[in-house]
């Protein structure tokens with residue numbers, strides 16, 4: 001887009017919104033049963049990560065996206081960390097993501113111990129460019145028996161993680177085809193794209209797993225919140241386990257079989273969702 005075109009668009013927006021107050025990119029609206037459910041949640045005393053609203057919210061998201069599994073997490077950034085750890089990416093491995101994104105894409109990668117590598121987006125989709133991915137893979141990568149390695153730093157490349165900017169889908173089918181050809185895992189940062197589909201498939205269901213965010217500036221909000229969606233049952237169970245303190249199911253005993261995390265979405269937040 002050239003500067004003149006941007007000016008024209010801004011003029012149009014000023015005509016629609018003549019006031020001096022800033023136009024919010026996203027402002028949450030609470031027009032439904034939010035208050036009713038919040039009161040119900042408080043009255044139930046189940047305000048933490050166990051409760052019917054968490055389960056119901058996961059079911060709603062499964063229905064909306066047609067994902068087979070959904071695990072509610074405390075926010076999108078933590079959901080990224082849990083997803084990356086649960087798929088078995090090891091500390092020091094590299095994940096190719098896009099330069100145009102919210103900082104959390106890279107922060108989530110780092111929280112999981114992995115390292116981000118940034119490639120360009122397409123101007124029209126603002127999502128990861130398949131041609132940038134191709135040229136990165138042909139110029140910067142060495143193919144060894146156990147996988148692809150970044151020539152610049154020697155790191156093993158574990159996954160590719162595009163993001164669907166402002167809900168506009170990236171060229172995800174092309175990216176998915178490249179990943180398949182190269183034997184690379186595809187993960188999606190679908191934090192901004194709840195409700196966006198490509199063909200009849202919801203964004204986030206083109207690879208192994210994806211995350212959604214329910215922060216106040218996202219299509220649906222729980223105040224703070226996130227989710228991992230996937231069609232892989234074992235992976236969903238793994239995300240649930242490590243994010244719920246790694247506690248084994250038992251009627252009274254507290255047996256945690258590894259160092260777990262306490263990153264599930266509280267019932268109070270799920271009630272809002």
Ligand SMILES: *Cc1c(COP(=O)(O)O)cnc(C)c1O
Pocket residue numbers: 075076077078101102104105163189191192213214215224225226
């Ligand atoms: C919002 C967002 C996140 C993180 O979600 P939080 O719920 O705010 O932690 C991650 N990636 C992208 C692209 C986002 O827009």
